Amino acid sequence: MTKVLVVHGAGINMRGKFQVEIFGTATMEDYSDQIQKYANQLDIEIDIFHSNIEGEVIDKFYQSHIDGYDAAIINPAGYSTGHPALCAAISQVEFPTLEVHISNPAARGNISEISPVCKGVITGFGLYGYFIGLKAIKELTEE
Numbered sequence: 099m100t101k102v103l104v105v106h107g108a109g110i111n112m113r114g115k116f117q118v119e120i121f122g123t124a125t126m127e128d129y130s131d132q133i134q135k136y137a138n139q140l141d142i143e144i145d146i147f148h149s150n151i152e153g154e155v156i157d158k159f160y161q162s163h164i165d166g167y168d169a170a171i172i173n174p175a176g177y178s179t180g181h182p183a184l185c186a187a188i189s190q191v192e193f194p195t196l197e198v199h200i201s202n203p204a205a206r207g208n209i210s211e212i213s214p215v216c217k218g219v220i221t222g223f224g225l226y227g228y229f230i231g232l233k234a235i236k237e238l239t240e241e
Contacts, residue, residue: 106148108176
């Protein structure tokens with residue numbers, strides 16, 4: 099079974115409480131519940147992780163590498179810029195990482211520094227972006 103790390107980046111715990119005009123009223127827990135439903139539909143095992151501490155996210159990527167994960171999805175949120183150590187960690191693991199954003203950050207003038215070290219980026223499809231990402235990973239890992 100395909101095993102995927104799903105990382106909620108810095109500040110995702112505030113979803114549904116702040117900037118609802120951009121991200122809507124869904125909370126991090128709502129995100130996780132829907133992502134788990136998508137994973138179940140696709141027969142993918144997921145490990146959902148959140149931290150507002152960059153070092154913990156980096157450690158999780160490295161541990162997932164050691165544990166033989168097939169891929170990762172990250173919504174970097176507050177880690178989108180100014181986090182070269184996280185970029186390095188993503189580039190050092192053997193599995194592909196996809197970056198997913200609920201909204202389209204580029205439409206607001208934001209450019210992610212995580213994107214260049216990712217296999218691909220999915221933006222602007224709401225929570226359905228996670229389904230797109232999981233489906234892509236399933237197809238990549240079955241090749």
